[in-house]
Amino acid sequence: DTVFLNGDFLPADQACISVLDRGFMFGDGVYEVIPVYGGRLFRLEHHLDRLDHSLAGIRLENPLPHSRWQDVLEELIKRNGGGDQSLYLQVTRGPARRDHAFPPVVNPTVFAMSSPLGAPAPELRQGISAVTLEDIRWKLCNIKAIALLPNILLRQQALDQGSAEAIMTRDGEVTEGAAANVFLVRNGTIVTPPKSNLLLPGITRDLVVELCARHGLPCKERPIDEAELLDADELWVTSSTREVVPVTRLDGAPVGNGHPGPVWERMVELYQAYKEA
Ligand code: PDD
DSSP states (O other), rough: EEETTTTTEEGGGOOOOOBBBBHHHOOOOOEEEEETTTTTEOOOOOOHHHHHHHHHHTTTOOOOOOHHHHHHHHHHHHHTTTTSEEEEEEEEBBSSOOOSSSSSSSSEEEEEEEEESSOOHHHHHHOOOEEEEOOOOOOTEEEETTTOHHHHHHHHHHHHHOOOOEEEEETTTEEEESSSHHHHHETTTEEEEEOOOTOOOOOHHHHHHHHHHHHHHOOEOOOOOOGGGOOOOOOEEEETTTTEEEEEEETTTESSTOOHHHHHHHHHHHHHHHHEE
């Protein structure tokens, strides 16, 4: 595997950062995950715009202009054999003497790597089970921060209960999954919570909303009461790595009839067609 670190391409096992890196010390950094299909970056500008927002949110300047990011990522794709990949990029506030305050001079650490991206696993198409858990995160969830302890603990709690994903609720409203956004379908209408500081503005989420508008599927961005999960016809989670996944069991009970629904089938068709266009 070839990775990118601070201007160089090198083998993953030779890429080193300081133990004093603020990403390591404090989780002081942000990241992106960008899918690559057939060697092509998917929705790159959306991801780079969100990176800009995340960096602004932690008051760190983007070390690279978008054009340079594009060159770096395209080179990384080539060096990792093209095809389908999942790119991970991370920017931290870099190495500095350990002090909570920002360092007087910042040398950000810029890192990117490629991971394999298989076609969505067939199991995912059968539907996954999820559990609802309280959203224990902070109030700046719109920042794609590398500090993911709450998400990790909630995901593991879900796995320990035999489920694949945690669906989080805060003050009685659905926010998102541990690493995905949430949609429900009720009487043919597709619903997802509006963007706010309480959830990540998912690139996949935005594309689903866009595809609904383009193809005349009724879609509303509005708060979802936790109780609405109980009589949803369909429930989905969306992310760059898993696309649109049906949730067919929630807290041990079937969602709708317990099978992936027709609206999900239609959305997957539209999503595939968009990918291939
Ligand atoms: N996570 N919400 C959270 C908390 C996430 O971590 C993610 C994605 C999403 C979906 O965003 P997008 O559609 O832009 O991938 C929503 C990535 C995939 C990860 O951490 O690996």
